[in-house]
Amino acid sequence: MAPIISIKSLSKNYASGTKALDDVSLDIEDGEILALLGPNGAGKTTLISIICGLVNQTSGSVAVGGHDIQADYRAARSLIGLVPQEVAVETFETVISTVRFSRGLFGKRKDDAKIEEILRALSLWDKRNNENRELSGGMKRRVLIAKALSHEPRVLFLDEPTAGVDVTLRREMWDLVRQLRAQGVTIILTTHYIEEAEEMADRIGVMDKGKLLLVKNKSELMADFGRKHLRMELTAPLDAIPEILSGYALQLEDGGRTLVYDYDIHQERTGITRLIADLADAGISVRDLDSEKSSLEEVFLRLVDGETA
C-alpha cells in the first residue's frame, strides 16, 4: 500500500541560520500511530509544521495522500488535522459553533450529524452549548482535537499532546488517541516523554539536531531502551569481583563499595535471583539496592555515537 505521507530529503534552514531539519526522509503508513521522539530543539515541530503547510521547507518534498504539499496544497491540507501545542480556543464561542466553524474553513458542507459524532466521541456533547472559557483545561484540549477532526482528516498531528498535563488527563488523551486510531485515523504525535511513545506508538522515530536518527517498530526500539542497572551497596568494600561471580555483567564502583549489575528487562530470566544467591554464597552482603532504567539520554548517546544506528 502506498504510504499516506511520503517525506523525501526534507531540509529546513531558518532565516536565523538554524538548520532545523537536515535531510529527513520518512514514509508514514496509513492507519499507524507514529511517535516522533526527541529532545527540545530536535526539529519535531518544524517537521510537522512543514507537512501542515505552516512553514516552507528549504529543500526536499512531502506528499500527503499522493498530493504534493506545495503544488497541490489544498488537497494535501484537506487530509490533515493539526492539534497545536498551545491551548488557544475562541473564548466566547460555544463548543459546537467553534467546531462547526473549523469545518467550514475547509470548505466542507455543513453536517451536524458529523459534528455530533465528533463531539460525542470526545465526550464534549454535553458541553456543546457551553462557552469555551467555561471549560477545564482538559476539555479545552478536547475542543482543539474536535476542531482538528471537524473536516474528517485522514491524518491527525498531535504536537506534544500531554506537555504540562496531569497524569489522569494524560491517560485520557492516550485512550482517546487509541479510539481515533480504531476509527482508521493515522496519528503522528511528537513527544519528549519516552513513556508516551512506549504507551502509544506502533513505530517510533527518534530525532535529534534536525536529523531522523532512526525509525523502528516500538518493540525493536524498546529492546534497545530496555536495559536496567541494579546497584547494590555493599556492607564491606571489595577489592575485586570474586571469581565465582565472573559469569555476571558486573562492575565495581565507588571504590569497591557498589556493585552494578546490567541486565535486559525483556529477558524472561534477568538472573537477579541467582545473582543474589551467589552473592550470599560468596559471603558478600548487600546493605541496599536500587535499580534504574537506561535513560533516553543514554540511548541518544548510543545513537549519536553510531553504536545502535
Ligand code: ADP
Ligand atoms: P522541537 O519541536 O523538536 O523542540 P523545533 O522544530 O521547535 O524542535 O526547533 C528546531 C530548531 O529550530 C531549534 O533550534 C529552534 O530554536 C529552531 N527554530 C524553531 N522555529 C524557529 C523559527 N521560527 N525561527 C528560527 N528558528 C526556529
